[in-house]
Amino acid sequence: MIQTDDLVILTMFRIPESREKAFALIIRKYQEKLYWHVRRMVVEHEDANDVLQNVFIKVWRSLDKFREDSQLYTWLYKIASNESLTFLDQKKKRQVISIDGHRVDLTDRIMADKDFDVNKAEWKLQLAIQQLPEKQRIVFNLRYYEEMPYATMSEVLETTEGALKASYHHAVKKIEAFILHH
């Protein structure tokens, strides 16, 4: 069931006079969580900002159609995940890539970060995450950073809980292997 405060916000959103105010509350409440979810996927801040703005514009346009039988944040994560994947897909098409070009590109961007330190485990972890296929990366990020239950993740990614558990298992094993070898 939907949270009470989200229900209040949604009710406000349906009243034309308080529509914008309600939307501002949604942004304030979810902007940081969604930003980090997107940022871990697209790596660069400018890209994350573009994707996040698109996410909220989609929310503004389709919040009227939101069904209250699911959580608002689940719905927001679904939009953010889809937007991130679409962005990466478009970026992949625009780039001149070698066989493994896209992944190398994201790895390069991480290594170009002013705070990057190859000796720190958390940066190694970031490099390892970028080696994962995109959907597996989303599953790992949602579980590892957001601590999202599989049932909720199942709604976000429209995948069975069993498949998600298996995906997370494979992701952790790949990351472990990368860290051990680098």
Place this chain on the structure above:
Amino acid sequence: MNRNIHIENELKNLSSRVAEIPVQHTFTVPEKYFEGLEQSIISRIRLEEGIISAADEIQQLSPALAQIIQKNTYTVDSDFFDKKSATLAEISKKKPAHVVHFQLRKLAYKIAIAASFVVLVGLALLKAYQSNSQVDLVKQGLALQTDDQFNEYLAKLDTDEILTYLKHHSLPSDKEHIGSMIDAASLPGEDAYFDETFLDTLLITN
């Protein structure tokens, strides 16, 4: 960071090496990014959907004018509005406003329509009254009460007087009425009449 025990144990079971890595944000965000994000998104939505406030509109058209327009050029006494509202309150107490009921106006319309109907009916009756036969009018004019009195009066009149009167006062409806009363078959044939011109000539010559 307080981790969910269940999720942490799951990770430890999968990889103790990965579980040892501290969970934290490695990337950084520009300063005050989240403070301005809300306004940035709402401004973009307003722009894309054509929703624009008067303040934003003037700001876009002329930032210089937007600065000027904020100030009132004219001034009023500091207590002007207080006095004005007090005066208005006073007036409203003294003279209660006249309430015009919509129902009353509706009733007036109804009466006007009924009156018009009565006038029309009256005019129709008057017309019918005026079209009564000439005989009835003569009867009334002479204040004769019965047909016998009328016939008696008529017998006293000279034929020429009657003819002259009828010539000048008979109505087309009376002529039609008289015409309808005469049976053409009962009239004498053409041969039964004298040629008056021939008769006059004959009398003169003889």
